[in-house]
Amino acid sequence: xxxxxxxxxxxxxxEGYLTNLAxxxxxxxxxxxxxxxxxxxxxxxxxxxxxxxYYNEFQIAPAIRVLTKAIGKKLGPxxxxxxxxxxxxxxxxxxxxCKIAGLPKPTGCI
Amino acid sequence: MTEATGGIEMEEGQSGIVKKFMxxxxxxxxxxxxxxxxxxxxxxxxxxxxxxxxxxxxxxVYQLAKGQHTKAIDVKNFSPTYxxxxxxxxxxxxxxxxxxxxxxxxxxxxxxxxxxxxxxxIAALMADQDVVISF
Amino acid sequence: xxxxxxxxxxxxxxxxxxxRVAQARPNGSALLLIEDAxxxxxxxxAVEGRIRDAMKTVPVYALWPDLEARGMQDRxxxxxxxVDYGGFVDLAAEHNTIQSWL
Numbered sequence: 556x557x558x559x560x561x562x563x564x565x566x567x568x569x570e571g572y573l574t575n576l577a578x579x580x581x582x583x584x585x586x587x588x589x590x591x592x593x594x595x596x597x598x599x600x601x602x603x604x605x606x607x608x609y610y611n612e613f614q615i616a617p618a619i620r621v622l623t624k625a626i627g628k629k630l631g632p633x634x635x636x637x638x639x640x641x642x643x644x645x646x647x648x649x650x651x652x653c654k655i656a657g658l659p660k661p662t663g664c665i
Numbered sequence: 666m667t668e669a670t671g672g673i674e675m676e677e678g679q680s681g682i683v684k685k686f687m688x689x690x691x692x693x694x695x696x697x698x699x700x701x702x703x704x705x706x707x708x709x710x711x712x713x714x715x716x717x718x719x720x721x722x723x724x725x726v727y728q729l730a731k732g733q734h735t736k737a738i739d740v741k742n743f744s745p746t747y748x749x750x751x752x753x754x755x756x757x758x759x760x761x762x763x764x765x766x767x768x769x770x771x772x773x774x775x776x777x778x779x780x781x782x783x784x785x786x787i788a789a790l791m792a793d794q795d796v797v798i799s800f
Numbered sequence: 801x802x803x804x805x806x807x808x809x810x811x812x813x814x815x816x817x818x819x820r821v822a823q824a825r826p827n828g829s830a831l832l833l834i835e836d837a838x839x840x841x842x843x844x845x846a847v848e849g850r851i852r853d854a855m856k857t858v859p860v861y862a863l864w865p866d867l868e869a870r871g872m873q874d875r876x877x878x879x880x881x882x883v884d885y886g887g888f889v890d891l892a893a894e895h896n897t898i899q900s901w902l
Contacts, residue, residue, distance in 0.1 A: 693808055
Protein backbone atom coordinates (compact mmCIF):
# COMPACT_ATOMS: atom_id res chain seq x y z
CA UNK A 556 0.00 0.00 0.00
CA UNK A 557 1.04 3.61 -0.43
CA UNK A 558 -0.18 7.21 -0.41
CA UNK A 559 0.68 10.36 -2.34
CA UNK A 560 1.71 13.59 -0.63
CA UNK A 561 3.25 16.71 -2.16
CA UNK A 562 4.02 14.79 -5.33
CA UNK A 563 5.81 11.95 -3.56
CA UNK A 564 4.74 8.36 -3.00
CA UNK A 565 5.10 6.83 0.47
CA UNK A 566 4.94 3.07 1.04
CA UNK A 567 2.96 1.71 3.98
CA UNK A 568 2.06 -1.74 5.24
CA UNK A 569 -1.48 -3.08 4.90
CA GLU A 570 -2.55 -1.21 8.05
CA GLY A 571 -1.12 2.13 6.98
CA TYR A 572 2.09 2.13 9.02
CA LEU A 573 4.97 3.81 7.20
CA THR A 574 7.29 1.16 5.72
CA ASN A 575 10.41 3.27 5.83
CA LEU A 576 11.16 5.13 9.06
CA ALA A 577 13.36 7.61 7.19
CA UNK A 578 10.40 8.74 5.05
CA UNK A 579 8.91 10.51 8.05
CA UNK A 580 8.59 14.28 8.30
CA UNK A 581 6.04 16.62 9.89
CA UNK A 582 3.96 16.80 6.69
CA UNK A 583 3.77 13.02 6.58
CA UNK A 584 2.78 13.02 10.26
CA UNK A 585 0.07 15.57 9.47
CA UNK A 586 -1.26 13.38 6.68
CA UNK A 587 -1.26 10.24 8.83
CA UNK A 588 -3.01 12.16 11.62
CA UNK A 589 -5.76 13.33 9.27
CA UNK A 590 -6.22 9.71 8.15
CA UNK A 591 -6.64 8.78 11.82
CA UNK A 592 -9.01 11.74 12.37
CA UNK A 593 -6.64 13.11 14.99
CA UNK A 594 -6.40 16.90 15.25
CA UNK A 595 -2.76 17.47 16.13
CA UNK A 596 -2.14 19.85 19.06
CA UNK A 597 1.04 20.61 20.93
CA UNK A 598 0.18 17.80 23.35
CA UNK A 599 -0.13 15.35 20.46
CA UNK A 600 3.22 16.42 19.04
CA UNK A 601 4.80 15.98 22.46
CA UNK A 602 3.78 12.32 22.52
CA UNK A 603 4.69 11.74 18.87
CA UNK A 604 8.13 13.27 19.36
CA UNK A 605 8.61 11.30 22.55
CA UNK A 606 7.85 8.08 20.65
CA UNK A 607 10.37 8.94 17.96
CA UNK A 608 13.03 9.59 20.58
CA TYR A 609 12.20 6.31 22.32
CA TYR A 610 12.45 4.45 19.03
CA ASN A 611 15.78 6.05 18.18
CA GLU A 612 17.18 4.96 21.50
CA PHE A 613 15.76 1.44 21.78
CA GLN A 614 14.77 0.47 18.21
CA ILE A 615 11.26 -0.58 19.26
CA ALA A 616 7.90 1.07 19.72
CA PRO A 617 7.10 0.76 23.44
CA ALA A 618 4.14 -1.13 24.86
CA ILE A 619 1.49 1.23 26.25
CA ARG A 620 2.36 0.40 29.85
CA VAL A 621 6.00 1.22 29.19
CA LEU A 622 5.05 4.36 27.27
CA THR A 623 2.88 5.75 30.07
CA LYS A 624 5.59 5.09 32.64
CA ALA A 625 8.30 6.68 30.50
CA ILE A 626 6.16 9.71 29.66
CA GLY A 627 5.31 10.14 33.33
CA LYS A 628 9.00 10.19 34.10
CA LYS A 629 9.79 12.76 31.44
CA LEU A 630 6.69 14.95 31.17
CA GLY A 631 5.14 14.55 34.60
CA PRO A 632 2.56 12.28 36.24
CA UNK A 633 -0.42 14.24 34.86
CA UNK A 634 0.64 13.01 31.42
CA UNK A 635 1.98 9.61 32.36
CA UNK A 636 -1.31 7.77 32.50
CA UNK A 637 -3.51 5.82 30.10
CA UNK A 638 -6.42 8.25 30.46
CA UNK A 639 -4.43 11.22 29.23
CA UNK A 640 -2.99 9.28 26.30
CA UNK A 641 -6.35 7.79 25.30
CA UNK A 642 -7.89 11.28 25.35
CA UNK A 643 -5.27 12.39 22.83
CA UNK A 644 -5.43 9.18 20.78
CA UNK A 645 -8.88 7.65 21.34
CA UNK A 646 -8.23 4.53 19.26
CA UNK A 647 -5.16 3.65 21.25
CA UNK A 648 -1.89 5.52 21.70
CA UNK A 649 0.04 2.50 20.48
CA UNK A 650 -1.96 2.22 17.30
CA UNK A 651 -2.47 5.88 16.48
CA UNK A 652 0.50 7.73 17.95
CA CYS A 653 2.99 5.17 16.65
CA LYS A 654 1.46 5.36 13.22
CA ILE A 655 1.61 9.16 13.18
CA ALA A 656 5.18 9.02 14.47
CA GLY A 657 6.09 6.83 11.51
CA LEU A 658 7.05 3.86 13.69
CA PRO A 659 6.24 0.22 13.08
CA LYS A 660 3.34 -1.31 14.98
CA PRO A 661 4.38 -1.93 18.61
CA THR A 662 5.59 -5.44 19.37
CA GLY A 663 2.77 -7.43 20.87
CA CYS A 664 0.06 -5.31 19.33
CA ILE A 665 -1.96 -8.05 17.63
CA MET B 666 -7.33 -4.94 16.85
CA THR B 667 -6.52 -5.72 20.43
CA GLU B 668 -3.35 -4.71 22.13
CA ALA B 669 -1.89 -7.59 24.05
CA THR B 670 0.63 -5.25 25.59
CA GLY B 671 -1.67 -2.34 25.92
CA GLY B 672 -5.10 -3.25 27.26
CA ILE B 673 -5.98 -1.31 30.38
CA GLU B 674 -7.84 -4.43 31.53
CA MET B 675 -4.52 -6.24 31.41
CA GLU B 676 -3.02 -3.95 34.02
CA GLU B 677 -5.68 -4.98 36.50
CA GLY B 678 -4.33 -8.52 36.26
CA GLN B 679 -6.67 -11.47 35.84
CA SER B 680 -5.92 -14.54 37.87
CA GLY B 681 -3.18 -13.03 39.98
CA ILE B 682 -1.12 -16.20 39.64
CA VAL B 683 2.51 -15.31 39.08
CA LYS B 684 4.78 -17.95 37.61
CA LYS B 685 8.51 -17.92 37.14
CA PHE B 686 9.45 -17.81 33.46
CA MET B 687 13.01 -18.07 32.26
CA UNK B 688 13.91 -17.36 28.65
CA UNK B 689 17.16 -19.08 27.73
CA UNK B 690 19.10 -17.48 24.87
CA UNK B 691 21.75 -19.64 23.23
CA UNK B 692 22.13 -18.28 19.69
CA UNK B 693 24.26 -15.51 18.24
CA UNK B 694 22.39 -12.55 16.73
CA UNK B 695 21.95 -12.08 12.93
CA UNK B 696 23.17 -15.55 11.81
CA UNK B 697 19.74 -16.94 12.63
CA UNK B 698 16.44 -15.37 13.64
CA UNK B 699 16.29 -17.01 17.10
CA UNK B 700 17.80 -14.11 19.06
CA UNK B 701 15.43 -11.49 17.68
CA UNK B 702 12.37 -13.76 17.95
CA UNK B 703 13.27 -14.62 21.52
CA UNK B 704 13.64 -10.97 22.44
CA UNK B 705 10.22 -10.17 20.97
CA UNK B 706 8.60 -12.98 22.94
CA UNK B 707 10.20 -11.64 26.13
CA UNK B 708 8.88 -8.13 25.44
CA UNK B 709 5.38 -9.49 24.85
CA UNK B 710 5.55 -11.63 27.96
CA UNK B 711 6.12 -8.47 30.00
CA UNK B 712 2.44 -7.61 29.54
CA UNK B 713 1.36 -10.59 31.61
CA UNK B 714 2.90 -9.51 34.91
CA UNK B 715 4.86 -12.69 35.44
CA UNK B 716 8.22 -13.21 37.09
CA UNK B 717 10.40 -13.08 33.97
CA UNK B 718 14.14 -13.62 33.74
CA UNK B 719 16.55 -14.12 30.86
CA UNK B 720 19.61 -16.33 30.78
CA UNK B 721 22.37 -16.00 28.19
CA UNK B 722 24.44 -19.10 27.50
CA UNK B 723 26.76 -20.32 24.75
CA UNK B 724 26.63 -18.08 21.65
CA UNK B 725 23.67 -16.29 23.26
CA VAL B 726 26.15 -14.12 25.18
CA TYR B 727 27.10 -12.54 21.83
CA GLN B 728 23.62 -10.96 21.73
CA LEU B 729 24.75 -8.59 24.47
CA ALA B 730 28.10 -7.60 22.91
CA LYS B 731 28.75 -3.86 22.84
CA GLY B 732 29.51 -1.99 19.63
CA GLN B 733 27.24 -3.77 17.15
CA HIS B 734 26.95 -1.86 13.85
CA THR B 735 24.82 -3.53 11.22
CA LYS B 736 24.58 -0.86 8.55
CA ALA B 737 26.95 -2.69 6.19
CA ILE B 738 25.03 -5.98 6.37
CA ASP B 739 21.72 -4.14 5.96
CA VAL B 740 20.03 -5.88 8.88
CA LYS B 741 18.30 -4.10 11.76
CA ASN B 742 20.58 -3.67 14.80
CA PHE B 743 18.35 -4.86 17.64
CA SER B 744 21.03 -4.72 20.33
CA PRO B 745 19.76 -1.33 21.69
CA THR B 746 16.48 -3.06 22.51
CA TYR B 747 18.13 -5.02 25.35
CA UNK B 748 18.52 -1.64 27.06
CA UNK B 749 14.74 -1.20 26.93
CA UNK B 750 14.16 -4.34 29.03
CA UNK B 751 14.55 -2.40 32.27
CA UNK B 752 11.61 -0.18 31.27
CA UNK B 753 9.60 -3.37 30.77
CA UNK B 754 10.48 -4.38 34.37
CA UNK B 755 12.65 -7.23 33.10
CA UNK B 756 15.70 -6.73 35.25
CA UNK B 757 16.89 -10.27 35.90
CA UNK B 758 19.51 -10.92 33.23
CA UNK B 759 21.88 -13.79 33.92
CA UNK B 760 24.99 -14.59 31.89
CA UNK B 761 26.90 -17.83 32.26
CA UNK B 762 30.51 -17.23 33.25
CA UNK B 763 31.82 -20.28 31.38
CA UNK B 764 30.23 -19.10 28.12
CA UNK B 765 31.73 -15.63 28.46
CA UNK B 766 35.19 -17.03 29.18
CA UNK B 767 35.14 -19.44 26.24
CA UNK B 768 34.60 -16.41 24.01
CA UNK B 769 37.21 -14.15 25.57
CA UNK B 770 34.51 -11.78 26.83
CA UNK B 771 33.88 -10.19 30.19
CA UNK B 772 31.13 -8.14 31.78
CA UNK B 773 32.67 -4.88 30.51
CA UNK B 774 32.08 -6.04 26.93
CA UNK B 775 28.33 -6.26 27.48
CA UNK B 776 25.84 -3.49 26.76
CA UNK B 777 23.55 -3.96 29.77
CA UNK B 778 24.17 -4.68 33.45
CA UNK B 779 23.94 -8.42 34.05
CA UNK B 780 24.58 -10.92 36.79
CA UNK B 781 27.38 -13.31 35.85
CA UNK B 782 26.82 -16.77 37.31
CA UNK B 783 28.65 -20.07 36.93
CA UNK B 784 27.03 -23.16 35.40
CA UNK B 785 26.04 -24.55 38.77
CA UNK B 786 24.28 -21.34 39.78
CA ILE B 787 22.54 -21.13 36.39
CA ALA B 788 21.43 -24.75 36.74
CA ALA B 789 19.96 -24.01 40.16
CA LEU B 790 18.02 -21.04 38.80
CA MET B 791 16.69 -23.11 35.90
CA ALA B 792 15.55 -25.84 38.27
CA ASP B 793 13.67 -23.23 40.28
CA GLN B 794 11.49 -22.05 37.34
CA ASP B 795 7.89 -22.93 36.54
CA VAL B 796 8.53 -22.53 32.82
CA VAL B 797 11.78 -22.52 30.84
CA ILE B 798 11.65 -21.45 27.20
CA SER B 799 14.72 -21.86 25.05
CA PHE B 800 15.72 -19.89 21.98
CA UNK C 801 40.57 -23.54 -3.19
CA UNK C 802 38.76 -20.80 -1.30
CA UNK C 803 37.03 -22.31 1.72
CA UNK C 804 34.09 -20.34 3.10
CA UNK C 805 32.71 -21.04 6.57
CA UNK C 806 29.62 -19.27 7.92
CA UNK C 807 28.76 -21.07 11.20
CA UNK C 808 29.90 -20.31 14.72
CA UNK C 809 32.76 -22.61 15.78
CA UNK C 810 30.95 -23.11 19.10
CA UNK C 811 27.83 -24.44 17.49
CA UNK C 812 29.01 -26.51 14.52
CA UNK C 813 32.10 -28.54 13.69
CA UNK C 814 32.27 -27.00 10.20
CA UNK C 815 35.36 -24.90 10.90
CA UNK C 816 37.24 -27.88 12.28
CA UNK C 817 36.29 -30.10 9.31
CA UNK C 818 37.25 -27.40 6.85
CA UNK C 819 40.63 -26.78 8.47
CA ARG C 820 41.43 -30.49 8.72
CA VAL C 821 41.02 -30.81 4.96
CA ALA C 822 42.48 -27.44 3.97
CA GLN C 823 45.58 -27.89 6.10
CA ALA C 824 46.15 -31.36 4.61
CA ARG C 825 46.78 -29.60 1.29
CA PRO C 826 47.56 -25.98 2.16
CA ASN C 827 49.07 -24.99 -1.18
CA GLY C 828 46.61 -22.59 -2.84
CA SER C 829 44.08 -22.92 -0.01
CA ALA C 830 42.52 -19.99 1.80
CA LEU C 831 39.89 -19.68 4.49
CA LEU C 832 37.23 -16.97 4.52
CA LEU C 833 35.10 -16.54 7.65
CA ILE C 834 31.69 -14.92 7.16
CA GLU C 835 28.45 -14.49 9.16
CA ASP C 836 28.58 -16.28 12.55
CA ALA C 837 31.96 -17.84 11.66
CA UNK C 838 33.64 -14.46 12.18
CA UNK C 839 33.49 -15.10 15.94
CA UNK C 840 36.30 -17.63 15.32
CA UNK C 841 38.56 -14.74 14.27
CA UNK C 842 38.31 -12.98 17.66
CA UNK C 843 40.93 -12.87 20.39
CA UNK C 844 40.62 -14.81 23.58
CA UNK C 845 38.04 -17.29 22.33
CA ALA C 846 38.43 -21.04 22.75
CA VAL C 847 39.36 -21.66 19.10
CA GLU C 848 41.92 -18.84 18.86
CA GLY C 849 44.76 -21.38 18.96
CA ARG C 850 43.16 -23.32 16.11
CA ILE C 851 43.01 -20.17 13.93
CA ARG C 852 46.61 -19.23 14.80
CA ASP C 853 47.76 -22.73 13.86
CA ALA C 854 45.84 -22.59 10.57
CA MET C 855 47.40 -19.23 9.67
CA LYS C 856 50.86 -20.84 9.62
CA THR C 857 49.96 -22.52 6.33
CA VAL C 858 46.61 -21.15 5.12
CA PRO C 859 45.73 -17.46 4.78
CA VAL C 860 42.69 -16.59 6.89
CA TYR C 861 40.29 -13.82 5.90
CA ALA C 862 37.25 -12.45 7.76
CA LEU C 863 34.41 -10.39 6.35
CA TRP C 864 34.54 -6.94 7.98
CA PRO C 865 30.81 -6.06 7.72
CA ASP C 866 29.96 -9.26 9.62
CA LEU C 867 32.54 -8.51 12.33
CA GLU C 868 31.23 -4.98 12.71
CA ALA C 869 27.59 -6.11 12.86
CA ARG C 870 28.47 -8.38 15.78
CA GLY C 871 30.50 -5.79 17.68
CA MET C 872 33.70 -7.83 17.17
CA GLN C 873 35.61 -5.23 15.13
CA ASP C 874 38.14 -4.45 17.88
CA ARG C 875 38.83 -8.06 18.82
CA UNK C 876 40.30 -9.52 15.64
CA UNK C 877 43.32 -11.84 16.01
CA UNK C 878 46.49 -10.32 14.49
CA UNK C 879 47.22 -11.86 11.13
CA UNK C 880 43.61 -12.37 10.10
CA UNK C 881 43.08 -10.38 6.92
CA UNK C 882 39.95 -8.26 6.74
CA VAL C 883 37.91 -7.97 3.55
CA ASP C 884 34.81 -6.00 2.59
CA TYR C 885 32.28 -7.21 0.02
CA GLY C 886 34.56 -6.06 -2.81
CA GLY C 887 37.42 -8.07 -1.29
CA PHE C 888 35.08 -11.06 -1.02
CA VAL C 889 34.46 -10.84 -4.77
CA ASP C 890 38.20 -10.49 -5.46
CA LEU C 891 38.94 -13.61 -3.39
CA ALA C 892 36.26 -15.52 -5.27
CA ALA C 893 37.74 -14.39 -8.59
CA GLU C 894 41.32 -15.25 -7.57
CA HIS C 895 40.59 -18.86 -6.70
CA ASN C 896 39.73 -21.51 -9.25
CA THR C 897 37.51 -23.41 -6.85
CA ILE C 898 35.27 -22.23 -4.04
CA GLN C 899 33.68 -24.36 -1.41
CA SER C 900 31.05 -23.15 1.02
CA TRP C 901 31.21 -25.52 3.96
CA LEU C 902 27.65 -25.87 5.22
